[in-house]
Amino acid sequence: MVSESNLHNISWLSGKRPYQFFGPCSAESIDQLRTTAAGIKEHFSDVIFRAGIWKPRTRPNTFEGVGEEGLKWLVDIREEFGFKVTTEVASPAHVEACLKAGIDVLWIGARTTVNPFSVQAIADALEGVDVPVFVKNPLNPDVSLWSGAVERIAKAGISKLGAIHRGFHLADNKPYRNAPSWDLAVQFKTDHPEIPLICDVSHITGNPVLIPHVAQRSFDLDMDGLMVETHCNPEKALSDAQQQIIPDALREMWGNLIFKSAESKNEAFQTQLDLLRAKIDRIDDSLVELLAQRMNISEEIGLYKKQNKVTILQLQRWQEILERNLKSGNTLNLSEKFITSLYHSIHEESIDKQTNS
């Protein structure tokens, strides 16, 4: 995880991986920011201090942020504690105010990423400057929307780009506030290996108890850092009170994380890993070969059904296949979720083959 040679040891961000985006959900007062920053400073030095100034809230007449006044407070925090500072921008006016105030890093929130018009307006406002911008994933589980937002910002000439995985709003997010859907984060990382990706454990979990596990999981997936909402007095917070933690709890959580490296210099480990990977490669070769054989038979069946005017989909047969394989999967310790999604995709391909046969 903290490998020196890593692509993501980006000079434009403070310090080294893993990057530490810590600070409250919202800037509420200069005293609240100062007390929080002082608590964080006791344990950490290379922090990108976060605080929302304009807050996207579900209902009006709730706390919607302190507005531009908070930008000056952030600059004061940078002067006093030596942290870089970052806030969310959702409109060209926000971008202009941040650039004028000299905010170090901007981020685009999940509610903005969903809207290409808003992202484009922000991109236009960023033309000609090269401030670092981090793009959160959209609320809905759509990786291309996330990529599209990053591409719009890149096209405006921003080269210092990062991404933030903050979970997705699904029909069932339990036990999280937003489902991590790790596969989507991995997909983003695969599509954009050059872009540092940090994990916003606060908005994924919505609950401090779940943070350590999610944070560890993100490091296990070789993510580049964490965003953790940290507040000097979470109970009194004006937004996201239930998910913020105090600086001492942040220190404890961080101290218990196991940092991993994407590579190891240990030769014995590398030899053993290569051996196991060779085994996996052989099994994958057989798997693909077997799947091809299975699809060839599907094609034969398709032809046979066509000649006899029998429908391609036969619900009962499909249900039998699924049930049979769920049962054997279960005895072999393969999860129901895995077998179900595997067989849905096999069945879909089989229907395609039969249709085209």
Ligand code: PEP
């Ligand atoms: C935030 O970081 O405070 C925030 C509003 O996040 P998101 O856009 O992920 O909901």
Ligand code: MN
């Ligand atoms: Mn928040």
